[in-house]
Amino acid sequence: MSNSQGSHRAARSARRNRADAPRTYGSYPSSTAYGSRGTAFEGPRGAAREGYEPYLPYVPHPSQERSAPYAPTAPYGTAVPFDDDEDDEDQPWEPWGQRTDRTRPYAAGPYSAGAVGGRAAARRAARRKRTAERPEALRRLVPQALVVVFLAGGTSAFIANDKSIRLSVDGVPRTLHTFADDVGELLADEGVAVGPHDIVAPGPDEEIAAGDDVIVRYGRPVTLTLDGERRRIWTTARTVEAALRQLGVRAEGAYLSASRHSRISRVGLDLNVWTERTVTFMADGRERTIRTNAATVQEAVEQAGIVLRGRDATSVPASSFPRDGQTISVLRITGRKEVREEPIAFRTVHHNDPALFQGTEVITQQGEQGVERVTYELRTVNGVKQKPKPLRSEVVRRPRDQVVKVGTRPMPASVAGAEGLNWTAMAQCESGGRPNAVDSSGTYGGLYQFDTHTWHGLGGTGRPQNAPAAEQTFRAKKLYVQRGASPWPHCGRKLHQ
Incomplete structure (x- = not known):
């Protein structure tokens, strides 16, 4: 048997012995023994236990006092009613060790039945009073409960939407x-x-x-000049390196006008990029190919180790942008300057003259050429002579204009005494019918072979061979009226054929 079971049995035996002793509630016999038989109880393991001192008289605590007078306990064996609604503070205080389960009878001590009934009636009246006050309390609680429910629902919605x-x-x-x-x-x-x-x-x-x-x-504007081509683009990159990667521009070996780690503000950035390219140079009979990110041909020539001297040049402008795969020739140029005098042509100025018959032109002022001094550059490119290039010029003597009078007088229709003759046959005989014919000596000219003196005497100007055919025929008729056919000894007879 365990120690716990032995303790419980000893406790029950002690309670039975105390029940046999005659006593009243609140007073105990003066005895040193536990039971009525005068024997001491044994503990759990057979050890004799000392006697307890008698209990002191019961004095109720002021907080335990009730409205009804205190009454002695009911006799042993009388059942005490148990109320589920009563609180512990409504129960009488019992000495230590004397209170038992309320559903079972007390071990000893007389109880007054009237006192017990009085306390039960008081408790029922208190319950009825509390029951009457509950509806009013409920009516006050309903609005408060609705507010609580509303706030709880709003809080749930607040939490759900957050x-x-x-x-x-x-x-x-x-x-x-x-x-x-x-x-x-x-x-x-x-x-x-x-x-x-x-x-x-x-x-x-x-x-x-x-x-x-x-x-x-955020988007950022970038003005990008890529290998000489300028364009404006938008990018969401925040650095130059990220922008080039976003645009698909290969930055390895390229020249950048800004650091790769430079930040691009929302205002934007101007960025010049020259990628690495392959350029071939032809110089001095040799071919040189390099990889360069130069911005100009001049820079690429220097990177290729080619020296330009004097008038040496390249086949494309030195300031132009070298393209990928481009071939550029280096021109070795030698040359000298040469000064030459060249003629300047004169102008011919015509003036109308009403004294001259229509179709007649007379030079009144002979034209004279001018002289111009021109400086030329004579070049040799890669050993081949080039066309002289004029550098500058100056006028040494200005040309003089040639002045020509143009007749505006109408030609007469006929000459009295000379009509009806065969002038065509005589012209054919003298000059072969050519108005500008001139003999071998240069003395006679025209259709009818006038000499200059005779021509001027008939009113003609200039040389007869320069006059129109109609004027020549007119002058010939006037000469025939004055002198007959004697001026034409060999062909004069043709007039009458």
Whole structure:
């Protein structure tokens, strides 16, 4: 048998012995023994236990006093009613060790039945009073309960609509709580303005849920000059290196006007990029191919180790941009300067003269050529002579204009005494019918072979061979009226054929 079981049995035996001793509630016999038989109880393991001192008289605590007078306990064996609603403070205080389970009779001591009934009636009256006060209390609690329910529902909705979102604006992340339904509303609530060149992921019309990530990247304008070609583009990259990578520009070996790690502000950036290219030079009969990122042909020539001396040049302008795969020739130029005098042609000026018959022109001032001194450059390119290149010129003597009078007088239709003759046959005989014919001596000329003196005597000007055929015929008729056919001794007879 365990120690615990022995202890319980010893306790029950002690309670039975105390029940046999005659006593009243609140007073105990002066005895040193435990039971009525005068024997001491044994403990759990057979050891004799000492006698207990007698209990002191019971004095109720002021807090335990009731409205009804205190009454002695009911006789042993009388059942005491048990009320489930009563509190512990409503029960009488019992000495230590004397209180038992309320559903079972007390071990000893007389109880007054009248006192017990009086306390039960008081408790029932108190319960009825509390029951009567409950409806009024409930009526006061209903509005408060409704407010609590409303607040609880609002709090639940507040918690349900609140979302935790991670927003990254131009690379700066932050976590925030929002009630927005979509990305556009979220950005509007946070004061984040986006333009047509900015990137928003997800899109502004996409719905958001708790835990989503929203990314905003601002667009930046870049004026890019790539291998001499200038254009304006937009990029969301924040550095030069990232922008080149985004644009697909190969930066290895390229010349950049700004550092690769330079940041691009939202205002924009001007960026010059010259990529690495293959250029071939032909110089002094040799071919040289290099890889270069030079911005001009002059820089590429220097990188190729080619020295230009004096008038040496390249086949393309030295300031031009060298293209990938381009072949450039180096020109070795030698030369000298030479001064030459060249004639300047004169002008011919015509003036109308009413004294001359129509078709007659007379030179009144002979033209004279001028003289111009010209300096030329005589070049040899790679050993081949080139066409002289004029460098400068100056006029040594100005030319003199030639002045010509042009007749405007109408030609007479006929000459009295000379009509009806065969002038065509005589012209054919004298000059072969040619108005500009001149004899071998140069003395006679024209259709009718006038000498200059006779021609001027008939009113003609200049040389007869320069006059129109009609005028020559007119002058011949006037001579025939004056002298007959004697001026033409051999062909005069043709007039009468």
